[in-house]
Amino acid sequence: MNDDSELVIQARSDRAAFVQLYRRHYDAIFRYCVHRLFDKVAAEDVTSEVFLKIIEKFHSFRGTDEQFHYWLYRIATNAVNNYLRKTARRNRLLKVVHEVSNSRAADCGELSEKLELLREAVFSLRPRYQTIITLRFFENLKMIEIAEVLGSSPGTVRSQLTRALAKLRAKMNSGGTT
Amino acid sequence: MTDREKEFESYVRDIRFDDTPDYDHRDKLEQNLLAALSRHSQRKAQALKTWRIIMKSRITKLATAAVIIIAVAISITIINNTTSTVWAIEQSIEAVSRYNAVIVEGLDSERTWRENGSLERRPFKAWAVANEDQTMVEKYRHEVNGVPILITNGKITWRYDLKTNTVHVENRPYIASECWCGSQFLEQIKSFLGESIPWEVSYGKDPATGKKRAFLKIAWLDERYNGPRSMWIEFDVESKLLVGLRQWENANWEDPAALIAETITYHENLPDELFEFKIPEGATVIEQEQD
Numbered sequence: 001m002n003d004d005s006e007l008v009i010q011a012r013s014d015r016a017a018f019v020q021l022y023r024r025h026y027d028a029i030f031r032y033c034v035h036r037l038f039d040k041v042a043a044e045d046v047t048s049e050v051f052l053k054i055i056e057k058f059h060s061f062r063g064t065d066e067q068f069h070y071w072l073y074r075i076a077t078n079a080v081n082n083y084l085r086k087t088a089r090r091n092r093l094l095k096v097v098h099e100v101s102n103s104r105a106a107d108c109g110e111l112s113e114k115l116e117l118l119r120e121a122v123f124s125l126r127p128r129y130q131t132i133i134t135l136r137f138f139e140n141l142k143m144i145e146i147a148e149v150l151g152s153s154p155g156t157v158r159s160q161l162t163r164a165l166a167k168l169r170a171k172m173n174s175g176g177t178t
Numbered sequence: 179m180t181d182r183e184k185e186f187e188s189y190v191r192d193i194r195f196d197d198t199p200d201y202d203h204r205d206k207l208e209q210n211l212l213a214a215l216s217r218h219s220q221r222k223a224q225a226l227k228t229w230r231i232i233m234k235s236r237i238t239k240l241a242t243a244a245v246i247i248i249a250v251a252i253s254i255t256i257i258n259n260t261t262s263t264v265w266a267i268e269q270s271i272e273a274v275s276r277y278n279a280v281i282v283e284g285l286d287s288e289r290t291w292r293e294n295g296s297l298e299r300r301p302f303k304a305w306a307v308a309n310e311d312q313t314m315v316e317k318y319r320h321e322v323n324g325v326p327i328l329i330t331n332g333k334i335t336w337r338y339d340l341k342t343n344t345v346h347v348e349n350r351p352y353i354a355s356e357c358w359c360g361s362q363f364l365e366q367i368k369s370f371l372g373e374s375i376p377w378e379v380s381y382g383k384d385p386a387t388g389k390k391r392a393f394l395k396i397a398w399l400d401e402r403y404n405g406p407r408s409m410w411i412e413f414d415v416e417s418k419l420l421v422g423l424r425q426w427e428n429a430n431w432e433d434p435a436a437l438i439a440e441t442i443t444y445h446e447n448l449p450d451e452l453f454e455f456k457i458p459e460g461a462t463v464i465e466q467e468q469d
Contacts, residue, residue, distance in 0.1 A: 015215060019208060026204050034197040044203045051207060055214050078272055085271075085365055115193050126312050128275050136183075137190050152276070156446075165182045167310070 005065040012058060022051060025069075028139070029076050035138040036080045036130065038119040046083050050076045070148040073135070077149065081127045121171040129164035136161060263379055266392065266418070267368045273418035274364065277444035279307045284440040286322075299434075305452050316351070317453040329455045336455035345457055348466040364420070367411070370398055381415075390415035397429040405429065419444060 007024075010017035029050055033043035053075050061071055122130055128150070135141045135149060143154040143161075150157065179187070285299040300322045309316040320328040329336045330351055337346045371377060377396040384391050392415055397408035406429035412422030425437040457463060 015212060018215060019212070022208060022211060023204075026207075027199050030199045030204075031197045035195065040196065040200070043197075044200065047203075048207050048210070051211055052214060055211060055218055078268065081272070081275070082268060112194060115195065118190070118193060124310065126275070126278075126310055137187060138195075150276075162180070162182070165186055168186065169182065 008061075008065050008068050025072055026051075029072060032073065032076055032134065032139055033080060035134045036077075037083070038115070038122075042083065042087075046076070046079050049079045049083075053079065067148075070145065073139075073141075073149040074151070077131050081131070084127060117172060121168050124171050125164055125167055129160060129167065132157060132161050133164050133168065263394070264368055264371055266413070267364055267371075270413055270418045270420060271364045271368075274420060274444070275312060277446060278312070279305070279445040279448045281305050281443050281445065281448075282439045282441070285438040287434065287436050299438075305448055307448055307453070317448075317450075319452050326455065329453055331450070331453040338455070338458070338461075342462070343458060343460060344462045344464060345455070346464050346466055367394070367396060367409075370396060375399075384414075384421075391421070395431065397431065399429050 007017055007021050011021045026047070030043055030047045033046045033050075034040055037043050037046065050072070054072070057075070061068065063071065122133060125133070131150065132146060135146045136143075141149070143157050146152075147154045147157045282302075282304045284302060286302045287299055303321045303324075305317075305319040306315045307317040308314070316332045318328065318330050319326060325338070325340050326336075327338050327340070332351050333349070335348045335350060337348075338344070339346075375396065375398050377394065380393050380395075382391050382393065383389065392413045394411045394413070395409070396411070397406070399405045406427070408426045408429050408431045410424040410431065411420060413419065414421045419442075421442050423437070423439040423442070424435045426432060426434075427436045
């Protein structure tokens with residue numbers, strides 16, 4: 001992770017510094033959203049929401065550059081979970097779960113079978129487990145870093161990761177993978 | 179790394195995830211952010227300009243200080259700002275999602291009226307474990323005056339009638355989505371805030387612990403959401419957790435409350451033994467036919 005302590009301070013009042021900070025973190029946040037949502041279009045929407053929220057809340061951030069990184073992930077996690085809840089609720093009301101998820105897959109190009117199985121398995125987990133799995137295996141964060149993002153202890157994250165993996169394995173095995 | 183982690187890591191390594199950013203989107207968003215930054219700065223600059231004008235004059239300075247103190251005090255005690263309340267509930271949703279089980283103690287009503295016209299209340303204690311996506315209760319135990327009257331382990335449901343010492347057993351789960359004070363419930367409350375229904379927020383302290391609390395009063399008529407109904411919901415300001423709740427089966431908080439949850443505590447999980455029913459000695463057991 002690049003050291004951008006000075007940049008975080010400058011970005012509060014300097015537009016050029018803010019743009020630099022934004023460009024440094026855009027890719028990571030976008031990719032995290034894609035890995036959580038399995039959908040690039042949705043990931044773009046949520047990424048936009050994340051950075052707009054940062055403008056609103058930037059004045060209240062009082063931390064180091066390392067904490068800024070975790071803070072970004074925390075805002076992104078909340079935004080993704082919010083999006084998933086709204087989508088699930090909307091789908092229940094419209095009773096078109098299958099049609100919507102099929103059309104999304106078509107919009108994004110055909111997901112590979114393995115990716116589709118992973119998507120179904122991950123979405124069957126509760127949001128917190130989804131977050132931990134994604135941060136650990138797709139963002140390659142360490143336990144202590146995930147704990148910082150979630151405001152938890154590394155021990156709690158570790159035990160939740162174990163449970164999440166057990167549930168994932170059971171789900172994926174029942175889906176017929178090896 | 180455990181074997182399971184290695185196994186999963188190996189599985190995902192082969193997956194092709196199309197996560198390449200579209201730099202058109204990045205650039206367009208950058209322009210939107212700069213515009214948002216400008217608006218944000220203009221609002222701050224205007225506020226600062228106004229402040230500077232006020233601070234030049236001693237008389238207006240004192241008057242403004244008084245107004246600001248009162249406004250801040252009012253905003254601390256009563257906030258009816260939808261955006262900040264929605265944000266607070268989102269934080270609560272996030273806080274609650276960390277837990278998978280709750281224990282609730284309070285009073286519910288048998289809907290039995292005493293001769294003097296008052297509603298019979300019963301002290302109850304309930305244990306609940308959420309289902310996988312935390313939308314409904316999967317396992318539930320409900321005790322009244324220390325006696326379990328309803329238990330479900332997610333597959334079998336037992337209902338016990340103390341008066342007749344009878345146990346009704348059903349080979350199906352009892353799922354009550356209302357019982358789970360999790361994201362689905364809070365999400366619904368949050369959606370109500372944007373509609374033209376009565377609600378207000380106030381602040382106070384828990385008399386027992388001195389901890390800061392936020393109280394949300396809300397009412398609705400919509401039958402789809404079991405209306406007419408009104409609620410008083412207590413949040414702990416520090417943890418953001420929902421810690422108390424009262425519910426009325428009318429839309430104007432008119433007593434008596436049908437349910438008073440005086441304490442709600444949160445847990446990662448609860449022992450499975452809590453959700454198995456021990457048939458009392460001499461009880462009549464009736465196996466219900468499935469519909």
